[in-house]
Amino acid sequence: MFRREDEFVRWLRGRLGPSGSGVTLGIGDDAALMRPAPGRELILTSDWTIQDVHFRLKLHPPESVGHRALARAISDVAAMGGRPRWALVSLAISKRVDTAWVKRFYSGMARLARRLGVTIVGGDTSVVAGAITIDVSLVGDVVTGSGIRRQGALIGDHIFVSGTLGLSALGLELLEARSTANYRKVPRALRTHLYPEPQCALGEMLSRRKLATAMMDISDGLSLDLARLCRASGVGARIRETAIPVPAVAATSSPPLALALHGGEDYQLLFTVPTKIAKKVPAQFHDVALHHIGEIEKGRAVRIVRATGRAELLIPSGFDHFRKKRM
Amino acid sequence: MFRREDEFVRWLRGRLGPSGSGVTLGIGDDAALMRPAPGRELILTSDWTIQDVHFRLKLHPPESVGHRALARAISDVAAMGGRPRWALVSLAISKRVDTAWVKRFYSGMARLARRLGVTIVGGDTSVVAGAITIDVSLVGDVVTGSGIRRQGALIGDHIFVSGTLGLSALGLELLEARSTANYRKVPRALRTHLYPEPQCALGEMLSRRKLATAMMDISDGLSLDLARLCRASGVGARIRETAIPVPAVAATSSPPLALALHGGEDYQLLFTVPTKIAKKVPAQFHDVALHHIGEIEKGRAVRIVRATGRAELLIPSGFDHFRKKRM
Numbered sequence: 001m002f003r004r005e006d007e008f009v010r011w012l013r014g015r016l017g018p019s020g021s022g023v024t025l026g027i028g029d030d031a032a033l034m035r036p037a038p039g040r041e042l043i044l045t046s047d048w049t050i051q052d053v054h055f056r057l058k059l060h061p062p063e064s065v066g067h068r069a070l071a072r073a074i075s076d077v078a079a080m081g082g083r084p085r086w087a088l089v090s091l092a093i094s095k096r097v098d099t100a101w102v103k104r105f106y107s108g109m110a111r112l113a114r115r116l117g118v119t120i121v122g123g124d125t126s127v128v129a130g131a132i133t134i135d136v137s138l139v140g141d142v143v144t145g146s147g148i149r150r151q152g153a154l155i156g157d158h159i160f161v162s163g164t165l166g167l168s169a170l171g172l173e174l175l176e177a178r179s180t181a182n183y184r185k186v187p188r189a190l191r192t193h194l195y196p197e198p199q200c201a202l203g204e205m206l207s208r209r210k211l212a213t214a215m216m217d218i219s220d221g222l223s224l225d226l227a228r229l230c231r232a233s234g235v236g237a238r239i240r241e242t243a244i245p246v247p248a249v250a251a252t253s254s255p256p257l258a259l260a261l262h263g264g265e266d267y268q269l270l271f272t273v274p275t276k277i278a279k280k281v282p283a284q285f286h287d288v289a290l291h292h293i294g295e296i297e298k299g300r301a302v303r304i305v306r307a308t309g310r311a312e313l314l315i316p317s318g319f320d321h322f323r324k325k326r327m
Numbered sequence: 328m329f330r331r332e333d334e335f336v337r338w339l340r341g342r343l344g345p346s347g348s349g350v351t352l353g354i355g356d357d358a359a360l361m362r363p364a365p366g367r368e369l370i371l372t373s374d375w376t377i378q379d380v381h382f383r384l385k386l387h388p389p390e391s392v393g394h395r396a397l398a399r400a401i402s403d404v405a406a407m408g409g410r411p412r413w414a415l416v417s418l419a420i421s422k423r424v425d426t427a428w429v430k431r432f433y434s435g436m437a438r439l440a441r442r443l444g445v446t447i448v449g450g451d452t453s454v455v456a457g458a459i460t461i462d463v464s465l466v467g468d469v470v471t472g473s474g475i476r477r478q479g480a481l482i483g484d485h486i487f488v489s490g491t492l493g494l495s496a497l498g499l500e501l502l503e504a505r506s507t508a509n510y511r512k513v514p515r516a517l518r519t520h521l522y523p524e525p526q527c528a529l530g531e532m533l534s535r536r537k538l539a540t541a542m543m544d545i546s547d548g549l550s551l552d553l554a555r556l557c558r559a560s561g562v563g564a565r566i567r568e569t570a571i572p573v574p575a576v577a578a579t580s581s582p583p584l585a586l587a588l589h590g591g592e593d594y595q596l597l598f599t600v601p602t603k604i605a606k607k608v609p610a611q612f613h614d615v616a617l618h619h620i621g622e623i624e625k626g627r628a629v630r631i632v633r634a635t636g637r638a639e640l641l642i643p644s645g646f647d648h649f650r651k652k653r654m
Contacts, residue, residue, distance in 0.1 A: 006555065024368060025476060029559070030406040030543050031372035031467070033474045036363040041351060045358035046415040046464055048453045079357040088373040090462045126375045130457035135417045137373055137464035140358070147360045149352060216357050228333065232356070 020119030032121035043140035045076035051131035063108025077140035079217035081207025089123035150232035153214035157272035167192035169263030215271035239294030347446030359448035370467035372403035378458035390435025404467035406544035408534025416450035477559035480541035484599035494519035496590030509577035566621030
């Protein structure tokens with residue numbers, strides 16, 4: 001481990017490189033200084049990444065832990081239609097991990113940051129007896145007045161999701177089963193779990209073209225997150241089972257629909273678009289398919305229309321930090 | 328404990344009240360939206376507050392834990408000469424604390440936030456098996472180009488500190504000794520330890536009047552923090568033992584000079600002022616005395632001139648998270 005905090009800060013400053021866009025003063029002072037872009041609002045979010053809650057040392061390589069910790073926060077900014085800009089990374093290191101772990105952690109995080117234009121401008125460090133604990137705070141920005149909220153979905157709006165849902169949960173199942181044969185069959189699942197890709201470009205496009213009335217990222221599972229979007233908007237929803245983009249699965253894993261409905265951590269986007277302009281939503285944006293899965297309805301209920309044609313209440317059963325541990 | 332995360336977020340939104348200055352969207356969405364003030368740079372900082380590292384359940388009431396967690400971050404913004412504006416509070420709650428603890432924690436934090444004009448706009452929550460862990464990220468702002476750094480102290484500059492140093496360390500000693508008789512003798516020590524006051528008004532005044540060439544807050548002890556300021560500025564320093572504002576102590580506590588030099592957590596400001604304008608620094612600002620304790624010198628050494636007139640090297644021995652635990 002680094003012998004002194006100052007030594008660690010110097011290493012980090014060297015590792016994460018010089019200032020990025022808009023940064024007046026980066027790592028190493030009491031605080032960082034940044035220049036906001038004119039005509040834009042700030043977006044502010046933070047996300048925990050805690051050992052044995054959000055990752056396990058035995059399953060997740062340090063690069064993945066760093067990547068996922070930052071990706072969670074970037075995805076929140078993408079869900080507002082914004083671009084991510086500056087991050088603070090607070091790391092409480094367990095006494096049981098070595099310097100190599102810390103270096104690989106920052107390496108995975110820095111790679112994603114560089115690719116998506118994020119500068120790590122500061123944070124705090126501590127050494128703890130217990131679990132490795134990471135908190136990433138992120139500042140993004142968006143054209144003033146263009147931030148897309150959970151609130152705003154209107155009755156009749158089409159409901160869309162991006163990408164394939166349930167891949168991350170499937171990847172975790174494969175990792176837990178040490179199912180190396182299936183790693184080759186469903187490599188996307190493993191990649192999505194270890195290195196999920198926040199949908200910044202898609203979020204920004206939807207904000208710029210003013211297509212979405214409401215949006216959020218799917219971090220805790222479609223069933224729970226759709227219920228949250230509906231509650232924030234004061235509406236209900238009806239989605240079609242057959243329209244949900246489910247993953248191709250291995251024989252031993254959970255049913256694809258269960259993975260897609262309740263899996264979470266894919267960091268895809270869930271958004272609603274008025275019927276009149278729904279045809280402006282492309283079938284694909286960059287490499288990501290966009291799926292029309294249902295409609296916003298009046299009332300409060302979220303229903304799923306089964307393949308048989310029967311409509312049922314969709315019970316939210318994604319991840320909730322107050323009821324159970326994720327892993 | 329709150330049964331569901333959404334229930335907790337609703338309680339928090341009610342508790343922390345409606346939006347504050349510049350806030351477009353507060354707690355409860357994927358992220359918060361804020362409008363930056365024109366002509367100002369952003370200041371960004373985050374600080375850990377971890378059970379058994381930064382506080383102990385047996386010594387610190389929950390209101391104090393909330394107050395101190397926010398005060399740490401506010402002090403970083405004060406140290407840049409800025410004003411604090413928006414905070415993200417990430418809380419990983421131990422299973423062993425109840426809802427009452429959480430409510431009192433936020434009550435202590437909210438009181439300080441309100442008084443200093445800070446709006447809590449978001450954060451993340453998790454439940455953990457181990458220590459209560461809090462990370463506060465804070466956005467402040469300062470007139471563009473007016474942020475005061477650790478770097479910038481010039482040879483000959485006068486060195487100032489605000490307030491009395493060592494009060495917080497003394498307060499902790501009294502708490503640890505359960506020295507209730509001395510609580511009454513040195514009530515300031517207890518108050519400073521449990522409810523330290525970040526020096527925002529002073530920091531802003533020094534920035535607005537362009538008095539300070541370098542500044543930082545004294546969080547880890549004068550001996551360590553002065554060494555950091557000198558290293559950042561590439562200079563040395565000489566301070567006078569007799570000029571250091573030490574606390575009045577109880578008979579059983581550590582010597583006052585040791586508390587003042589190595590105590591930390593007073594969140595007073597350390598700053599340097601060119602000789603020519605040093606007389607513009609008032610002896611007192613609001614209720615806080617400002618003390619001229621020495622001068623910046625060439626070289627790298629930090630020396631202390633003892634009461635006998637003999638100059639000695641000042642060995643940094645404040646708090647370093649990588650070497651020992653604070654408590």
